[in-house]
Amino acid sequence: MEKTVLSVENLWISIRQDKPVVQDISFAICQGTVLGIVGESGSGKTMLCKAILGLLQHQSSVAVTGRVLVNGKDILKISARELQSMRGNEIGVIMQNPMTAFNPLIKIGGHIIETLMAHRTISKQEAYATGIAMLKKMNLPRPEEIMNSYSCSLSGGMLQRIMAAIAMASSPAVLIADEPTTALDVKNQALLLDEIEKIKNEEKPGIVLVSHDLAVIARIADEVAVMKAGKIVEQGQIYQVFEEPVHSYTKELLSARLMGGRRVRC
Ligand SMILES: Nc1ncnc2c1ncn2[C@@H]1O[C@H](COP(=O)(O)OP(=O)(O)OP(=O)(O)O)[C@@H](O)[C@H]1O
């Protein structure tokens, strides 16, 4: 039996005392397993990811209750300092917009070396060599050139794969990917999904993958949770939920995708 790396228990999130945007969400993810999260816009998917990353509990306007256990440690209870270290070491993240994730004034090599040196006791030269190896592993061509480039000269698809490589630099137990393919064209979507699949099979983190695209979820995820208005309305093994959906909202999502050539987003 694989180890549970992420466990979310009875998570509630409210902003400025309004109606909760996440309501009583619970799930657990084992090593090497991908949980896909789908749901309409505004259903709370990003807020859930932010809570797992520990980005919400220190905000005065946000109330978060419940538990978010990463390798058994409750993200919601630890100090800001411990959180900082966990975010780099035990939780990796691939964000939606690769263009804003990189400082445009720092070369990609600078980003990679800084991340590696923050997590490992290695020299700058060793970090450079490791960076090159990481980029090669992600099938990125001409890694030396990439190390020497600024983000503005690389495509969104390449930046997204570089972000995946950086996210995995410290072999985190949990990887959060919130709509990682949304800003990419079809070819780059496929390349990034190849990389995520490789990460899943080789490094085996527990992965939370949020996507509007049911085809993305169907390709990568083992389990799926369907969110609506802050709640998980249906959750199970991917084949089970996609082949025999029980909740009317899940049926609606699936038929929207199957019926309308244009309605591929839920
Ligand atoms: N900073 C904020 N202040 C107030 N309300 C917010 C804030 N951020 C998000 N919300 C609200 O929280 C709810 C959940 O938003 P969230 O971004 O998690 O949705 P989502 O499922 O990720 O949507 P999308 O698919 O469009 O990315 C929404 O009703 C949104 O309006």
Ligand SMILES: [Mg+2]
């Ligand atoms: Mg979102």
